[in-house]
Amino acid sequence: MTTSNWNLDKSHSGITFSVRHMMITNVRGSFNDFDAVVTADTDNLSGTEATITIDVNSINTKDEGRDGHLKSPDFFNAEQFPQIIFKKTALESKGGDDYKLTGDITIAGVTKSITLNAELAGPAKDPWGNVKLGVTADGVISRSEFGLSWNATLETGGFLVGDAIKVHIELEFAKAD
Template identity: 80%
Template sequence: MAASNWALDKSHSGISFSVRHMMITNVRGNFNEFDATVSADPANLADLEATLTIDVNSISTKDEGRDGHLKSPDFFNAEQFPQITFKKTSIETKGGEDYALTGDLTIAGVTKSVTLNAEISGPAKDPWGNVKLGVAADGVIHRSEFGLTWNAALETGGLLVGDAIKVHIELEFAQAN
């Protein structure tokens, strides 16, 4: 199969995260609006081209007050930086469907190289003859590296919001050409 473009199937895709809250539990959230572009030959992923764009204003943690605070200058500053972006810079096979996917991640105007553990599955035909490709990626980023340092001290010691953010991405693509 030659390199081709793949269109994101949003109805079978999602981006979620979790962060430690009060040092006792995890708060989970997701981004509801995002897009991705991929050009790839599934038989030779060395030349994979991929970008992901996330609308910061689509953040949802099931708490409107918290969501508003996350969009504020204390965190993402969504008015000034409305998008989070990831652009693939390299990919390394780890065997089978497992890869190390490295790219430039930009949050709130700060760009850092990050590596995610990725699983790339397919291609496979769905019951209607469409060729599909799946990408799942997981990793941990540290919000302080992107200038997101707001916090509050707890009376019992420690901080209100953890620094490590666990990221989980599930994307399904349909071959476009």
């Protein structure tokens, strides 16, 4: 197979996260507006070029007040930094469908390298003859490394918001060529 462009199928994709709240539970959320530009050769995935762009203003934690706070300068500062951008820098096979996906991620103007555990599935044809690929990736990001350090100390000790953000990504792509 040759290198092809792949279009994101947004109706079968999602980007979600969770963070510890008050040291006793997890708050979950998602980004509802994102896109990806991918060029890949399914016979040589290490050469894949991929960029994911996330609209910070599309954050949804099912609490309008919390979402507003997350968009504020205390966290993402969405007015100044309206996008989170991930650009793939390496893809290393761990055997089978399992990979280490490394990329540069820019959050609130700070760029750091992160590595995610990824699973790649496909290519496969859907019932209408379209060729599809799937990517699932999981990892943890330290929000303080990106300057998202707002917090409040709890009376019982510890902090209101955890530092570790668990990220879960599910993306489905359709071959464009």
